[in-house]
Amino acid sequence: xxxxxxxxxxxxxxxxxxxxxxxxxxxxxxxxxxxxxxxxxxxxxxxxxxxxxxxxxxxxxxxxxxxxxxxxxxxxxxxxxxxxxxxxxxxxxxxxxxxxxxxxxxxxxxxxxxxxxxxxxxxxxxxxxxxxxxxxxxxxxxxxx
Amino acid sequence: xxxxxxxxxxxxxxxxxxxxxxxxxxxxxxxxxxxxxxxxxxxxxxxxxxxxxxxxxxxxxxxxxxxxxxxxxxxxxxxxxxxxxxxxxxxxxxxxxxxxxxxxxxxxxxxxxxxxxxxxxxxxxxxxxxxxxxxxxxxxxxxxx
Amino acid sequence: xxxxxxxxxxxxxxxxxxxxxxxxxxxxxxxxxxxxxxxxxxxxxxxxxxxxxxxxxxxxxxxxxxxxxxxxxxxxxxxxxxxxxxxxxxxxxxxxxxxxxxxxxxxxxxxxxxxxxxxxxxxxxxxxxxxxxxxxxxxxxxxxx
Amino acid sequence: xxxxxxxxxxxxxxxxxxxxxxxxxxxxxxxxxxxxxxxxxxxxxxxxxxxxxxxxxxxxxxxxxxxxxxxxxxxxxxxxxxxxxxxxxxxxxxxxxxxxxxxxxxxxxxxxxxxxxxxxxxxxxxxxxxxxxxxxxxxxxxxxx
Amino acid sequence: xxxxxxxxxxxxxxxxxxxxxxxxxxxxxxxxxxxxxxxxxxxxxxxxxxxxxxxxxxxxxxxxxxxxxxxxxxxxxxxxxxxxxxxxxxxxxxxxxxxxxxxxxxxxxxxxxxxxxxxxxxxxxxxxxxxxxxxxxxxxxxxxx
Amino acid sequence: xxxxxxxxxxxxxxxxxxxxxxxxxxxxxxxxxxxxxxxxxxxxxxxxxxxxxxxxxxxxxxxxxxxxxxxxxxxxxxxxxxxxxxxxxxxxxxxxxxxxxxxxxxxxxxxxxxxxxxxxxxxxxxxxxxxxxxxxxxxxxxxxx
Numbered sequence: 001x002x003x004x005x006x007x008x009x010x011x012x013x014x015x016x017x018x019x020x021x022x023x024x025x026x027x028x029x030x031x032x033x034x035x036x037x038x039x040x041x042x043x044x045x046x047x048x049x050x051x052x053x054x055x056x057x058x059x060x061x062x063x064x065x066x067x068x069x070x071x072x073x074x075x076x077x078x079x080x081x082x083x084x085x086x087x088x089x090x091x092x093x094x095x096x097x098x099x100x101x102x103x104x105x106x107x108x109x110x111x112x113x114x115x116x117x118x119x120x121x122x123x124x125x126x127x128x129x130x131x132x133x134x135x136x137x138x139x140x141x142x143x144x145x
Numbered sequence: 146x147x148x149x150x151x152x153x154x155x156x157x158x159x160x161x162x163x164x165x166x167x168x169x170x171x172x173x174x175x176x177x178x179x180x181x182x183x184x185x186x187x188x189x190x191x192x193x194x195x196x197x198x199x200x201x202x203x204x205x206x207x208x209x210x211x212x213x214x215x216x217x218x219x220x221x222x223x224x225x226x227x228x229x230x231x232x233x234x235x236x237x238x239x240x241x242x243x244x245x246x247x248x249x250x251x252x253x254x255x256x257x258x259x260x261x262x263x264x265x266x267x268x269x270x271x272x273x274x275x276x277x278x279x280x281x282x283x284x285x286x287x288x289x290x
Numbered sequence: 291x292x293x294x295x296x297x298x299x300x301x302x303x304x305x306x307x308x309x310x311x312x313x314x315x316x317x318x319x320x321x322x323x324x325x326x327x328x329x330x331x332x333x334x335x336x337x338x339x340x341x342x343x344x345x346x347x348x349x350x351x352x353x354x355x356x357x358x359x360x361x362x363x364x365x366x367x368x369x370x371x372x373x374x375x376x377x378x379x380x381x382x383x384x385x386x387x388x389x390x391x392x393x394x395x396x397x398x399x400x401x402x403x404x405x406x407x408x409x410x411x412x413x414x415x416x417x418x419x420x421x422x423x424x425x426x427x428x429x430x431x432x433x434x435x
Numbered sequence: 436x437x438x439x440x441x442x443x444x445x446x447x448x449x450x451x452x453x454x455x456x457x458x459x460x461x462x463x464x465x466x467x468x469x470x471x472x473x474x475x476x477x478x479x480x481x482x483x484x485x486x487x488x489x490x491x492x493x494x495x496x497x498x499x500x501x502x503x504x505x506x507x508x509x510x511x512x513x514x515x516x517x518x519x520x521x522x523x524x525x526x527x528x529x530x531x532x533x534x535x536x537x538x539x540x541x542x543x544x545x546x547x548x549x550x551x552x553x554x555x556x557x558x559x560x561x562x563x564x565x566x567x568x569x570x571x572x573x574x575x576x577x578x579x580x
Numbered sequence: 581x582x583x584x585x586x587x588x589x590x591x592x593x594x595x596x597x598x599x600x601x602x603x604x605x606x607x608x609x610x611x612x613x614x615x616x617x618x619x620x621x622x623x624x625x626x627x628x629x630x631x632x633x634x635x636x637x638x639x640x641x642x643x644x645x646x647x648x649x650x651x652x653x654x655x656x657x658x659x660x661x662x663x664x665x666x667x668x669x670x671x672x673x674x675x676x677x678x679x680x681x682x683x684x685x686x687x688x689x690x691x692x693x694x695x696x697x698x699x700x701x702x703x704x705x706x707x708x709x710x711x712x713x714x715x716x717x718x719x720x721x722x723x724x725x
Numbered sequence: 726x727x728x729x730x731x732x733x734x735x736x737x738x739x740x741x742x743x744x745x746x747x748x749x750x751x752x753x754x755x756x757x758x759x760x761x762x763x764x765x766x767x768x769x770x771x772x773x774x775x776x777x778x779x780x781x782x783x784x785x786x787x788x789x790x791x792x793x794x795x796x797x798x799x800x801x802x803x804x805x806x807x808x809x810x811x812x813x814x815x816x817x818x819x820x821x822x823x824x825x826x827x828x829x830x831x832x833x834x835x836x837x838x839x840x841x842x843x844x845x846x847x848x849x850x851x852x853x854x855x856x857x858x859x860x861x862x863x864x865x866x867x868x869x870x
Contacts, residue, residue, distance in 0.1 A: 007281030008160055011268070015153055015160070050675040054708075068840045068869045070713045075868075078674060079231050083284060086224050087232020089674055094368060094379050095340040112277065115793040119281070123156070128344075132257065133360045136152030136264065138285040139228060143800075144793045145869075195530040199563075213405045213434040215568045220433075223529060234529055239803060239814050240775040260358045273779075278795045288365075289358040290434075297571030298450055301558070305443055305450070369521050373574060376514050377522020384658060384669055385630040402567065409571070413446070418634075422547065423650045426442030426554070429518060430573040485820040489853075503695045503724040505858045510723075513819060524819050550648045578655075579648045579725075587861030588740055591848070595733055595740070659811050663864060666804050667812020692857065699861070703736070712837065716732030716844070719808060720863040 003032045006105040007142050010121035013038050013103035014138070022101070034107035035062045041122075042099035044092035044129060046081060053077050053120065057104045063118070063145075072118050072145035076104070079141030080120040086137075091126075097134070100124020106145065116145045148177045151250040152287050155266035158183050158248035159283070167246070179252035180207045186267075187244035189237035189274060191226060198222050198265065202249045208263070208290075217263050217290035221249070224286030225265035231282075236271075242279070245269025251290065261290045293322045296395040297432050300411035303328050303393035304428070312391070324397035325352045331412075332389035334382035334419060336371060343367050343410065347394045353408070353435075362408050362435035366394070369431030370410035376427075381416075387424070390414020396435065406435045438467045441540040442577050445556035448473050448538035449573070457536070469542035470497045476557075477534035479527035479564060481516060488512050488555065492539045498553070498580075507553050507580040511539070514576030515555035521572075526561075532569070535559025541580065551580045583612045586685040587722050590701035593618050593683035594718070602681070614687035615642045621702075622679035624672035624709060626661060633657050633700065637684045643698070643725075652698050652725040656684070659721030660700035666717075671706075677714070680704020686725065696725045728757045731830040732867050735846035738763050738828035739863070747826070759832035760787045766847075767824035769817035769854060771806060778802050778845065782829045788843070788870075797843050797870035801829070804866030805845035811862075816851075822859070825849020831870065841870045 004012075009029045013036075016022035026036045037060035041049045054073060063069040082089060084100070091098055100122040109117055119142040127134030149157070154174045158181075161167035171181045182205035186194045199218060208214040227234060229245070236243055245267040254262055264287040272279030294302070299319045303326075306312035316326045327350035331339045344363060353359035372379060374390070381388055390412040399407055409432040417424030439447070444464045448471075451457035461471045472495035476484045489508060498504040517524060519535070526533055535557040544552055554577040562569030584592075589609045593616075596602035606616045617640035621629045634653060643649035662669060664680070671678055680702040689697055699722040707714030729737075734754045738761075741747035751761045762785035766774045779798060788794035807814060809825070816823055825847040834842055844867040852859030 004162075005281055007283070008268070011156065011160055011283055015156055017149075046673055047675045054675075066840070067712055067837050070708060070710070071715070071869050074676075074708055074713075081674075082231040083228040083282075086227040086284075086286070088379060089668060089670055090379055093336055093383070093673070094371075095337045095344075096364075109280075112792050115791070117280070121283075123153070123285075128360060128364055130360070132357055133364075135254075135262070135287050135361070136150055136285065137228075137287075138152070138156055138266075138283060139231075140281065140283040141231070142280050142282075144796050191528055192530045199530075211405070212402050212567055215563060215565070216434050216570070219531075219563055219568075226529075233814060234523060234525055235814055238528070238771055238818070239806075240772045240779075241799075257357050260356070273795060273799055275795070277792055278799075280796070289361050294452070295571055297573070298558070301446065301450055301573055305446055307439075372521040373518040373572075376517040376574075376576070378669060380669055383626055383673070384661075385627045385634075386654075399570075407570070411573075413443070418650060418654055420650070422647055423654075425544075425552070425577050425651070426440055426575065427518075427577075428442070428446055428556075428573060428575040429521075430571065431521070432570050432572075481818055482820045489820075501695070502692050502857055505853060505855070506724050506860070509821075509853055509858075516819075524813060524815055528818070547647050550646070579651050584742075585861055587863070588848070591736065591740055591863055595736055597729070662811040663808040663862075666807040666864075666866070689860075697860070701863075703733070715834075715842070715867050716730055716865065717808075717867075718732070718736055718846075718863060718865040719811075720861065721811070722860050722862075 003110055005109055006034060006107055006117060007119040007140050009034065010103040010105040010119045011140060014101045014121045014123035029105060034105050036105050037062045038103040040101050044097040046089060046091045049098060050077055053102055062104050062106050069145065072143050075143045076118045076120040076141040080122055080139040083141065084122050084137050084139030096127055097129040098126050117142060118145045148255055150254055151179060151252055151262060152264040152285050154179065155248040155250040155264045156285060159246045159266045159268035174250060179250050181250050182207045183248040185246050189242040191234060191236045194243060195222055198247055207249050207251050214290065217288050220288045221263045221265040221286040225267055225284040228286065229267050229282050229284030241272055242274040243271050262287060263290045293400050295399055296324060296397055296407060297409040297430050299324065300393040300395040300409045301430055304391045304411045304413035319395060324395050326395050327352045328393040330391050334387040336379060336381045339388060340367055343392055352394050352396050359435065362433050365433045366408045366410040366431040370412055370429040373431065374412050374427050374429030386417055387419040388416050407432060408435045438545055440544055441469060441542055441552060442554040442575050444469065445538040445540040445554045446575060449536045449556045449558035464540060469540050471540050472497045473538040475536050479532040481524060481526045484533060485512055488537055497539050497541050504580065507578050510578045511553045511555040511576040515557055515574040518576065519557050519572050519574030531562055532564040533561050552577060553580045583690050585689055586614060586687055586697060587699040587720050590683040590685040590699045591720055594681045594701045594703035609685060614685050616685050617642045618683040620681050624677040626669060626671045629678060630657055633682055642684050642686050649725065652723050655723045656698045656700040656721040660702055660719040663721065664702050664717050664719030676707055677709040678706050697722060698725045728835055730834055731759060731832055731842060732844040732865050734759065735828040735830040735844045736865055739826045739846045739848035754830060759830050761830050762787045763828040765826050769822040771814060771816045774823060775802055778827055787829050787831050794870065797868050800868045801843045801845040801866040805847055805864040808866065809847050809862050809864030821852055822854040823851050842867060843870045
């Protein structure tokens with residue numbers, strides 16, 4: 001079975017056409033030894049987005065309670081949001097809202113030794129808080145853990 | 146046949162496991178009325194990355210010679226790079242290099258009227274210019290045309 | 291009669307020495323086929339600034355209800371604010387306030403075909419929320435529509 | 436005679452419809468006690484833009500040789516460029532070129548005491564280095580001296 | 581007695597191992613003719629950080645009530661925070677909190693003439709609002725006054 | 726003997742009044758179990774700054790050849806530069822030059838478990854490439870390894 005790198009797995013999970021495909025990708029990743037969690041977030045307040053993803057990553061066991069796990073998770077999520085928002089980490093403050101599926105994947109990179117890495121991916125929409133005025137966006141953050 | 150939005154199609158093309166899957170996604174998108182081009186880029190100079198993608202989009206007919214086509218293409222590619230590089234549009238200047246597959250998709254958004262939009266996606270790696278020291282990155286830019 | 295490009299018209303309206311000069315520039319622009327609106331905004335909350343300008347652009351008919359009109363307006367206003375604030379889109383969060391006249395101008399660019407563009411300009415002051423501690427600032431955003 | 440603040444004078448000089456109007460505004464500003472210089476710059480290399488403006492400001496006597504004069508001039512020009520380029524101080528590196536008229540104005544602010552301030556303004560175009568693909572842009576930087 | 585430049589003095593004050601060392605550095609700086617103030621700040625709201633430092637600088641007499649003093653102080657503190665936060669001036673909005681000692685030092689730079697400069701320094705921690713998850717950070721801002 | 730955290734040690738090394746003080750701080754840090762290297766860099770090209778620091782960190786054994794060591798080192802140096810330059814990672818491109826002492830310190834954080842962290846600090850000057858026109862600047866980057 002082909003083992004994709006963790007960022008690609010995380011992105012494919014967020015791009016899944018439905019929850020069934022999303023779960024299938026997660027299941028294959030877990031079989032390959034990755035730790036995985038996924039879900040949906042939506043807010044005009046980036047603090048809520050980050051907090052929700054961090055909480056789900058902790059509850060699902062993708063990260064533990066240690067300071068390095070927390071720091072790596074924060075960096076991965078922060079960089080993912082920075083990519084999704086193309087460098088400007090402001091939502092409501094510039095009158096826009098974000099809705100997306102996210103995925104966190106943690107594990108070794110094939111051929112890169114025993115260290116683990118963590119990837120955070122988001123795919124969804126960003127835009128004015130009026131139905132139909134948002135458009136697609138995506139982000140990926142990755143760091144050693 | 147399900148019609149995905151153009152950003153999702155562009156991202157899926159860049160995430161394809163091989164050129165065959167990449168071509169198959171492009172073929173389905175063209176059947177749905179999208180204009181599509183795809184390829185690979187790699188450089189320590191962002192100017193080369195942008196120039197190569199712009200040239201391929203023009204040669205493939207995804208954009209025409211008009212100023213609006215060019216302006217929309219530039220914005221989509223620029224925002225895609227900004228996401229890939231998480232807001233800092235510097236490669237060699239901060240001693241890092243970029244290698245990625247890209248895809249440009251142009252067409253209408255289902256349920257959003259007669260206007261066309263253009264999406265640029267990239268998935269690949271960024272990092273120190275030494276083999277093995279790069280890691281995954283991805284970006285998506287999208288704008289009306 | 292000389293037809294200035296739309297960004298220049300928008301900036302000149304914001305720099306007018308009084309409302310009479312502002313109205314006269316707007317009237318000449320409308321005679322040349324441009325759609326124009328203008329007004330004043332002031333807040334420590336950028337969300338209010340953007341929201342007020344968007345609402346006035348819609349009510350005055352400079353933009354319609356379609357998603358492309360809205361998206362182009364948002365981009366023009368966002369880039370105008372980014373220029374005014376020199377890249378840091380935060381007001382109250384860094385303890386500063388903004389007061390300015392703004393102008394939105396929409397129309398064709400002489401010699402650049404049938405497509406329309408939209409320009410947003412602001413000229414006013416930015417600074418600490420104490421009378422006398424602000425200084426001048428200006429911004430211009432422009433995009434195809 | 437009405438005395439406009441220095442940022443407004445600088446912007447109006449850059450927006451002048453011809454060199455004659457530009458010179459007339461400069462002449463009136465000098466009568467009011469301002470030091471003024473103006474000119475045109477164009478390059479894909481921001482270093483050249485900044486260097487040219489700094490040299491002209493020095494040669495024209497708008498700033499002297501002291502470190503505070505130089506530091507204030509640099510800050511004003513830097514912030515002006517940051518506004519013109521909306522926060523991303525890269526030209527050729529993101530495959531775009533800049534052409535503009537600039538103006539530097541130095542003097543007291545009416546009603547703000549004996550200290551001098553310096554304003555740098557630019558109005559022109561930015562965009563792909565192909566004729567017709569650029570669009571308008573403007574910037575204003577101001578600081579105490 | 582050796583006279584360090586004002587930025588170095590400010591940084592050394594923030595790095596002092598205890599309040600006694602902090603006070604001793606401040607005392608030596610005052611003997612050399614510098615105006616100095618120091619204290620501690622902590623918040624998830626950058627507005628509070630900036631406001632607290634500005635108030636203490638005013639109350640301690642490091643800056644006066646004039647607009648140039650205020651403008652220079654704001655710039656120095658703003659740039660100090662920008663360095664501390666490495667370019668992203670958002671705290672709570674990206675779910676992080678800041679706690680630090682700060683120091684403001686004002687005076688002439690040895691060998692650079694009669695003009696005064698003002699330096700703002702911070703050293704402390706930034707990170708998730710959970711005990712133990714923050715890490716060290718530092719910033720320095722300096723400008724002519 | 727008091728053990729300071731690694732960021733503080735790195736900053737104090739860069740602030741040392743002479744090479745002797747710099748070496749003494751390094752020696753004490755090594756006695757406490759930290760790996761340390763220090764040196765001086767100067768250039769208008771940030772690529773040179775980063776490359777020089779990375780090479781010295783590798784040659785001195787502060788980091789090894791593994792991808793995680795390299796990635797952590799790059800992040801720490803990148804964030805240090807971002808703080809030093811207050812978010813704009815451009816030197817010659819905006820006509821300024823950088824000269825500084827740097828220090829890299831690696832080790833455990835007292836009370837934070839068995840994981841190692843790496844800190845990069847710089848203190849020196851930034852400014853126009855004319856003698857006397859630069860001013861002080863400082864930066865600190867820190868990450869788990």
